[in-house]
Amino acid sequence: MEDKSVSKEFDKLRSKWKLERYMRNAVPRSIQVTISVSFTIVALVCMLAMGVALYNSFSVRSEKMLTDSAELTLDQTVLALEDYLRSMRRMSDAIYYNVIKDQDISRESPIEQMNLLYEAHKDYLISLALYTEDGQLVCASPVAVEKPEVDVTTQDWFKTALARPENLHFSLPHVQNIFVDDPTFRYYWVTSLSRAVELGGRGVPEQGVLLVDMNYAVIKQMLEGVNDNPSEQYVYLCDNSGAIIYHPMLMQIEAGLYRENNSVAASYDDGSHKEEFMREKRIVTVKTMSYTGWKLVSVIPTSNSYLGMKDIRYFVMMILSITLLAMLILNRMVARRVTRPITKLNDSIREIEMGKVNPSVYIGGPSEIEHLGKTLRRSYDQIDQLMKDMVASQEEKRKSELDALQSQINPHFLYNTLDSIVWMIEGAKYDEAVFMITQLASLFRVSLSSGKTIIPIEDEIRHASNYMNIQKVRFKDAFTIDFDIDEEIKNYCTVKLIVQPILENAVYYGVKDMEDGEIRVKGFKGEDGDIYITVSDNGFGMSSEQLEFLLTDDTRVRKKGSGVGLINVQRRIQLRFGQEYGLKIESEPDEGCVVTIHLPAIEYTEENRKALESGKERGDEE
Template identity: 65%
Template sequence: MFSKNNSEPHHLNTSRDYLRKYLLKLYPRTIQSIILISFTLVSLVCMLFLGMSMYQRFEGRSRQMMTDNSLQMLASTTSSIEDYLRRMRRISDAMYYDVIKDMDFESEDLSSEMSLLYEANKDNLVSFALFASNGDLISAAPIALKKDNAQIPEQGWFSTAFASLENLHFSTPHVQNLFLDETDYRYHWVISLSRAVELNYGGKPRMGVLLVDMNYQTIQQMLESVNKTNSDQYVYLITSNGQLIYHPKAEQISLGIHNENFAQAAGYDDGVYEENFEGEKRIVVVDTVSYTGWKLVSVTPIKNFYLGMQSTRYFVILVAALTALAMIFMNQMVTMKVTQPLRKLNESIKKIEAGKTDSAIYIGGTSEVEHLGKTLQRSLDEINRLMKDIVIEQEEKRKSELDALQSQINPHFLYNTLDSIVWMIEGEHYEEAVFMITQLASLFRVSLSKGRTIIPIEDELRHAENYMNIQKIRFKNAFTVDYDIAPEIKECLTVKLIVQPLLENAIYYGVKNMDEDGEITVRGYKEENDIFIEVIDNGYGIPSEKLPYILTEDKRASKNGSGVGLINVHKRIQLRFGEEYGLKIESEPDEGTKVTIHLPAIPATEENRERLEKGGAYA
């Protein structure tokens, strides 16, 4: 028994080892078998999702088309209603501004003019009427007799007109019951347009109300024509607070047979909504009518959308199944075609890894493998090129910064300034001489900046202001300088000596020789994470043929006499902060020039300054 028990574990271990070896043999180890199996499984899964996605996409597209149709139809209908209301406003304006404003009611009668305007627009109107502030009828067309029991001041359109004197007011549909009409015994459904008007009685103003009763049937016919052409949906019109103006089932609603979601629709902004009303899902599209705040609402039951979708489901399933079979067949061919180029590509990469940087990447096989080979080759070439460019860029940066340091003290400027100081002392203009010396000392203090090339914008602007103070005295205030600097940019960092060269250009090439007073403006502001400093002058401007070459090495643009120079400033900014920053020049001949400095907003901390001084572009 003891030996038998020992043999059972040995038998189990042998079986497990055999099973493990068998499974290892079945496990695909070649790239071809791995791709074939993987592609097949992925293809089947993809086809499943593809079928579902196709169906959902078709469903979404169909719903979108239905929504777009509703939006277009609603926009067209809203436009028609707005055009009609606009005509009514124009009629009211014509009566008020062209007739009532120019009439003295103490000695003149309005009836003829009102009748003429009514006859010209009677297809869309029911009546015109003008009332005094106490409700007395002044004039009306075509009916002139007011009912004895018509309480005009209690009418909603009358009180609303006086509640907001400057506006025109549209009422909800109602039966016109103000006048006696012996020739027509019909009841007229109207929408009243009322406004408060000023009446002239012998030079004394009095208030009144101008009433224009529009024919409600005009709007009703517009909406009925829309509802007839769209059997799957309907449109209704309500006020901004949910009062009904038009509904195709207005009678059923009044009798309680049919319900509508007026309150919620009135709260919707313009757009598309899905709602569940009385157990029915539906799409609601809302558009607001100008002048009135009325809301035109389109309602489409979602059940209409699903009609005919069953055949689409069968079609999607058939297409997915056929595509899956085709992809399984294609996977076999693709794996054979892809395997060999991948091996060659792998071997060429191993050579590069071994240090043979002069070796070429294999390019061939399928388009994907060929593209991968070309991409790797381009990357290798780009790495080699960038290594060379880094060396060149560092050399250019050192040269540019050296040029900037060498140009910090312009000998010509210094000579002229000292000469001006001597002249002032000889002329006993001591206060001006002291001011010049103080400004010159401050200018040199910022220029030196303890050898730093990165300084706060506040210091850079102080340096520019010192420079301009000196120049204004030298040129005997031949120009003015205005500063408009946002306080938040002063505590940010900048490359040193970038504003003064722009001001120097503005003086010598802009306003120096002007017959009239020159104006120079320095404006600084921040937008999001960027800082902009503008130097604007009203000088002669830059010729259009030279403007595109100012910031290039092209010899067609003159760059002499500008201190550090615009191109130097532009390159120094880009070397320090990146290609997206630098200068932008806008100029019109005889109009002036605007040069904009574009910098990143970098807080003026010592850590940031040291990073920029040592490491180049700010990260």
Template identity: 40%
Template sequence: MQTIGNVGWKLVGVSYMDEVMVTSETLNRSLPKLLLALALIVIVLSSVVSRRISRPIRQLEMSMKSVERGDFDKLASSEGPLEVKHLADRFNMMIGTIKLLMKQIVSEQESKRKYELEALQAQINPHFLYNTLNTVVRMVGMNRNADVVTTITSLSKLFRISLSKGNAIISLEDELEHARNYLVIQNIRFKNKFTYSIEADEQVSSCSTLKLIVQPLIENAIVHGIEPSVDEGHISIKARLDGADVVIEVSDNGLGMTEERLNEVRAGNVKSAKGSGVGVMNVQERIRLYYGAEYGLSFESELEEGTTVSIRFPARRIEQEGRVADDE
């Protein structure tokens, strides 16, 4: 009941007890359903918002894992909340910077490898020309004109191949021709103390190779195997294909090595009292530097029987070598 002030009327509201009870019961029944509906709405909204935030973060995490595996091409997606977008953009900028730095490092390493190859190449037998010219002078004094002509001709061919227009890669045919001219000169110099033979499978002649990898091994065979021996020596050079690789074997029937010395050489200690072993180490380093650590030299030797040094590197044609160089 309520009194209306100005007119003095009484306003009376009447409610039946049964209706109040029915309304209360209906409200009690509806309230849990309403709360459940509100909870479902909250859960759905939370899930949507969570997915919108977490999905870009998961994508960013996947991009980071790809980078850990070495895949720098998968960039983070610039979606989601503003903070996540900024984080993804910064991550992508970081990846771009890393890729640029990696390209620079590869370029620098390639230049370094080229300079190292050139430096190693320059170390090959700087005394050889001096010794050969001395031999020529002595032969001129003894009127051995035919030997002088042969020596000078072989020397000119040898240096023509050595220069090879500044190319570090030549055909295996040219490399074996270079070895043949070297053997001619050394055979004259050592007064026919040894014979030699060169054999090559037809398939390997057009394969490419680093230049001047056979000649240091021939020199090593002469100095350490043939020259100290009292018997006439023989040097054999064979080139063949072995699967996807080229194998060149340089053998001599000289003094050979003891088992202990052979193990030292296989372990990389090729230095000796007579000669520094720079030539053999040079060949090993150049092959591994250019082709990879799985390639290089292997040694077999038996005392008083002789030594065989094998060179192994991948079989590539000259045109393939050009494409490889372009790719690098």
């Protein structure tokens, strides 16, 4: 076999179109892209880290601002509520210490003083009432008629006041249901302030209960003022056990449409707390009111706690986007400036890879790139000269080998053919003799081909046909031959004298001794675009052991025939077209044999013929 490096060089020259297609489709990772991507990734990671840190910092500050604002709102609201409750307590003290304690209830009624106090505070009060220990109404302001079925001794505010006489007691909001509804006194929502008092009479002090019904609307109005947008933040009021006194969505809660975590919030200490309720994270701020123990609770959903961060978020995103765009442009400019000399040198190497004659090698840029360019130029010149010398030597070797192969045509075939012609002439078979001479002349004309080794497939098939015509006469039509060659492949290149040796083997080792021998020659272009010529016979075939060495061991070439064995045909095809082309043999004993010739689809032109014969790049390929 030939030297592998030389074969590869010829394979590359003869497969230029495949290399060009590869170069068009290849997408190498350039240094410029690597540098640009690397710097961009580093810059992006740094900016993202900085953006996340800034955003987290702003988020913490925003959350702190919201909680501070909520605490401030609660402080102001608690002060207002405590001021209101304090005024009610002072009024209760005034009634008790200045009116009730100084009078003998059995002889005179404190109704006038209570009416005066009521009139002074009627915007905040619904009613004032004084009861004895056994639940008897002493007096009430404004004047009202007690419902006959009402028993105040069973109501919580009454029992609590007597049970703990030392304290003032505030009830949950409820509808006043003690007095008869008339045009001057309607039902109202109230919060009751009750306390135990001493009633003077007959010199024996008795216990009683003073009831101050505060207008719940006052408390509601105060809290509604801080609940302008309950969907984002709201405030509600509950007692120390969690019972709701006021809630902006109280109707929804009572209807079961909304739930509140009030029982848990009542257990919180004063300050801000984070909790998760109904799969929603929220910030809960609690403030306890003096006198009552009520808790004012502010609720801020976490999803809304960052609403104030929208502008900052957009600002940070805009800054990051602008910075990233600037970094991309800067990285690209720097990478292009750094890699431009390398890219130019790479283009020079690509030209060399594609086999361009006398490629322009870039020499410039930094000293390292300039040194590489000069070294590449010198190396290319040396390799080019060595290749020229090697190609010339190899071409001479191929021509000598081809001449030697062609000279192996068995003179015995020529002798037998001439002897047959003499016999025909002596037998006055002049037409047959003329036919034999014509076929023999055509046979040798194609064999010589003016010294050409590359001929059109049409000529090669004509040569094979002439040979088979002679053989049919010699063997007295002992077999049939059929040629089926597609017109489109007849003007493609082939090495000459590759079909005739295969036909000769088919005659001598396949169908010569058969009564109904058949040989078929078929030529066509395959789906892969290459040329295929098959020679099949229905002869005796051969075993797999014989097939194994038929194209690899030239010591097994058979003695009969022209002497130009299949291994020589295989070698001649591969010398011209490359290792991927050549012969493929399929056979089984008593099943005949099929020999397939595989050739590249190279259109036959004078330029391509000279390129193939000289071993240089051909100018017109498909």
